[in-house]
Amino acid sequence: MSTTQRTRLQSAFKSALAAELAQAPLDRDSALRAAATACRSVLAERWAKTQAQDAKRGAKAKTRRVHYLSMEFLMGRALHNALAALGLTDTLAEALAPLGLQLADVLEREPDAALGNGGLGRLAACFLDSFAELGLPSFGYGLRYQFGMFAQGITEGRQVERPDDWLRLGTPWEQPRPECRYTVRFGGRVVVEGGQRRWVGGEEVVAQAFDFIVPAHHSERVSTLRQWQASSVKPIDFEAFCRGDYEGANRHRVAAEALNWVLYPDDSTDAGRELRLKQEAFLVSASLQDLIARHLREFGSLQGLGRANAIHLNDTHPALAPAELMRLLLDEHGLSWDEAWAITRQAVSYTNHTLMPEALETWPLRMFEALLPRHLEIIYEINQRFLDGVKAQLPGDTALLRRVSLIDEGPEHGGGERRVRMAALAVVASHRVNGVAQLHSDLCVQTIFADYARLFPQRFHNVTNGVTPRRWLMQANPGFSALLDETLGEGWRTDLGELAKLKKKAGQAKLQKAFLAVKQANKDKLAARIRQELGLVVNPTSLFDVQIKRIHEYKRQLLNILHVIARYQAIVANPQADWVPRTVVIAGKAASAYHMAKLIIQLAHDVARVVNSDPRVGDKLKLAFLPNYGVSLAETIIPAADLSEQISTAGTEASGTGNMKFALNGACTIGTWDGANIEMAQHMGVDEMFVFGLRTEAVEKIKALGYDPRLYVEENRQLKAVIDALGDGSFANGDTQRYRAIVDKLLQVDNYLLMADFADYVATQGRVDEAFRDRAAWAERALKNVAGMGWFSSDRTIAEYVERVWSVDSLA
Known part of the structure; x- marks a missing residue:
């Protein structure tokens, strides 16, 4: 941007800011709204040009x-990002100073946009x-x-869920698009009119578009997150109203x-499952109607729609898209089956994010038939044509046909419903079709998609995830960013590969x-946050050991807690030993119906109560569970971390992106040989990562041979003491039953092999202690970690998607 352009932009911004502030009493909230509105006016111009x-x-x-269709976009706060992209951070700070306001205080008043929950949503935000x-x-x-997923509160150590009412005061970042409205149908029936099958009747809702604009930092381009809001076609039933x-x-x-109240409604009930299916159908239908309308405005006909447009499915949530696109092309636009299927196959691509069978969504036929009868017909037809092709390719293999069918026949093969x-x-x-780390992609074609990979070997590939350095380094860690500028120059800001020079x-x-020094300043900030939120004083010079992610058994927060117990017991047994002080920080939400994950959160709080x-123990060991984890909290925690916990059971974590953010900010990693940990280790040097397990x-071999977790407990005195403490009520005020479910699961099932990995995990934590004692050597290791992270930019990830999936050449 030239000096003249910057001066003009600053002047326009100041005028817009003054106009906004003139309409409301001056405080941090009004200053936030004024700044956001002023930024949005600039971004709106860039949106129109784009x-x-x-x-x-x-x-x-x-x-x-x-x-890019996704049920989650975890955007975080928008003002800081917009100011940085527009080069207006200093301008706003200067404008606020005479008013007695600090920029940092104003930025803190913005709530996180509650449009996602975990890594899936944070990845989608990085991609935008x-x-x-x-x-x-x-x-x-x-x-x-x-209301997002929920706002997490903690009452007596237990997670409680409250609505995340982030829109209660409105949001200045939305741009309503009243002209962009589409009708979405549920229920009803399929009729034949003039030889054409039509879906009629049922419930109709209107999808109204609201745009959230995401700016580039080194050009005037922007991207758009278009969000759909549902409303009824009819305002009210006037006759019922008149009757009282x-x-x-x-x-x-x-x-x-x-449909818009909550992300991922509790699906433990039929009503919850039905609402979730309706949400997914609503997202897909509105988005594809919008795509088709735009294509017709630009090109005049549907010819070439698949060559001009890519439709990408971020996990299985929007997997209804192929059926809905076929319905629109067949029923609404009169294309033949072959024409419609050719367009669909050109346009659609899919990223799988998990090997967990429970996350590969399936829906009962009865529910599909009740809510989406025309889609079910189309899926039957897709399936029949697909299976006919399989029969021709591999005749006589009826078992294969059953395995690859789009319909799980249920009762005939293992019980349950179709x-x-x-x-x-x-x-x-x-x-x-791609996975999101090399190991994950390999396992996809070896396990859950093995039959499809045999049929379509050229369809499957890998695109390893990445993170945006704009938010996750430049904004989250300005001190370290300035140090990188001083050390490397500013080239890394546009080409993260420049970090290799470190x-x-x-x-x-x-x-x-x-x-x-930069790391210590970040740790001081986090220590102050912990004291403010929890009333807990931690040693800011201790090793900050951090695990922040969705609470789930496969992510093994429980293994982390078991290590805290073991360390606590060792300190109590020998308090005079030369212990490396450690502050363990955990944050994350458990799904509201996930009892075991919620029990793990309760255990973390009970262990923290005893240890702290x-x-x-003193400051040799502290455990802090920070509630209501989200993007803004992560922006405080990640730059402060010394050690990043990436400890999922090998073969269960698809990729991870938190691991990348931590390493990018100078944290060393303790992790299993899983997901993107592997590629990170290869880029930074395997010896620079604390690998265990x-x-x-x-893992596959030990399970095949018959895994007995009790053997590991019997052979390891330290582990036995930890399990005994869980069972005898040592961390539950003497209540021997509180954690019985955890003990029983660890000793009898232990699906995620905590008992098998415990000894190596604890030993590796000992290696971490010894490494941390030599602060210069630790800093060298951390800087080498950063040097290896240039490849993990989401810019590289998106460039690979363009080359292999989204370009016209990829269709050849």
């Missing part, structure tokens, strides 16, 4: 417009950032959740609006000292 440029790209363009940075014609499509039946008059409105397999639909309809400099004493209050092949 859309105009993309509309002119023409039918022969090599780059297709990408439509890279779409803008790389100038990729694109739309992200999601739902406008009013006010509840009945409004019932259909409530049913429509419920179900639609959504991951299978996504694979069959997509021209490209490797040769990592041994410099001056750089190590400066790095440790024991005078024999069984590898995937050993």
Whole structure:
């Protein structure tokens, strides 16, 4: 940006800011709204220019417009990102100073947009950032959740869920698109009119678009997150209202609006499962109607729709897209089956994010038939044509036909009811399917998708995840970013690969000292946050050992807690030993219906209560569970971490992106040989990571031979003492039953092999202690970690998607 452009932008911003502040009493909230509104006016101009440029790209363009469908987009706070992208951070700080306001205080007033929960949503947000940075014609499509997943509170050590009412004061970042409205249908029936099958009747809702604009940092391009808000077609039932039946008059409105209330409604009930399926169908239908309408405006006909547009499914949640696209092309636009299927196969691609069978969604046929009868017909037809092709390719293999069918026949083969397999639909309809780390992609084709990989060997590939350095380094860690500028120059800001130059400099004493000073400042900030939120005083010079992610058994927060107990017991037994002080930080939400995950959270709090209050321990060990984990909290925690816990059972974590953010910010990693940990170790040097535990092949072998976790407990005195303490009520005020479910599961089942990995985990934590004693050597190791992280930019990830999946050339 030229000096003249910057001056003009600053002047326009100041004028808009003054106009906004003139309309409201001055405080941090009004300053936040004023700054956001002023930024949005600039971004709106950039949005219009971006859309105009993309509309002119023409039918022969090599780059297709990408439509990224995801149930989650965990965007975090928007003002800081917008200010940084527009170069207005100092301008706003200067404008606020005479008003007696600090920029940091104003930024803190913005709530996180509650549009996601975990890594899936944070990845999607990183991708939007890279779409803008790389100038990729694109739309992200999601739902406008009013209350997010939930706001996590802690009462007597237990998780409690409350609505995350982030929209209660509105949000200045949304741009309503009143002209962008589509009707979505549920229920009803299929009729034949003039030889054409039509879906009629049932419940109709309107999808209204709201846009969230994501700016590039090194150009005037922006990307768009288009969120759908549901409302009823009919305002009220006036006859019911006149009868005095006010509840009945409004019932259909409530049913429509419920689609946007909560991310991932509790699916332990039929009502919850039905709402979740309706949410997914609502997202898919509105998004694809929008895509088709835009394509017709730009090109005039549906010819070439698949070559001009890519539709990407972020996990199985939007896997209904192929059936809905077929319905729209067949029923609404009169294409033949072959024409519609050719377009669908060109357009659709799918990223799988998990090997967990429970996450590969299936839906009962009865529910599908009740809510989406026309889609079920289309899925039957897709399945029949697909199976006919399989029969022709591999005649006589009836077992294969059963395994690859889009319909799980249930009662004839293992009980249960017949179900639609959504991951299978996504694979069959997509021209490209990928995993998100090399090990995960390899396991996909060896396990859950083995039969499909045999049928379509060229369809499967890997694209390892990445994270945006704009939010997860430049914004989250300005002190370290400034140090990188001083050490490397500013080239790393546009090409993260420049970080590789740090490797040769990592041994410099001056750089190590400066790095440790930046890290200490970040640790001081986190220590203050812990004291403010928990009333817990921690030693800011201790080793900050951090695990922040969704609470789930396979992510093994429980293994982390078992180590805390073991360390606590060892300290109590020998308090005078030369212990390396350690502060263990855990954060994450458990799904509301996930009893075991919630019990793990309760255990963490009970262990923290005992450990943190024991005078024999002092500041040698502290455990802090920070509630309501989200993007903004992560931006405080990650730059402060010394040690990153990435300890999933080998073969269960698809990729991880938290591991990348920690390493990028100078944390060393203790981790299993799993997910993207493997590629990180290969890039930074395997010896620079604290690797422990069984590898995937050993996990499979030990399970095949008949795993007995009790043997590991009987052979390890330290582990036995930990399990005994869980069972005898030592951390439950003498209640021997509180954690009986955890003890029983560990001793009898232990699906995720905590008992098998415990000894190596504890031994490796000992190696961490010894390494941390030598602060210069630790700093050198951490800097080498950072040097290896250039490849893990989401810009590289998106460039690979463009080359292999989203370009016209990828269709050849």
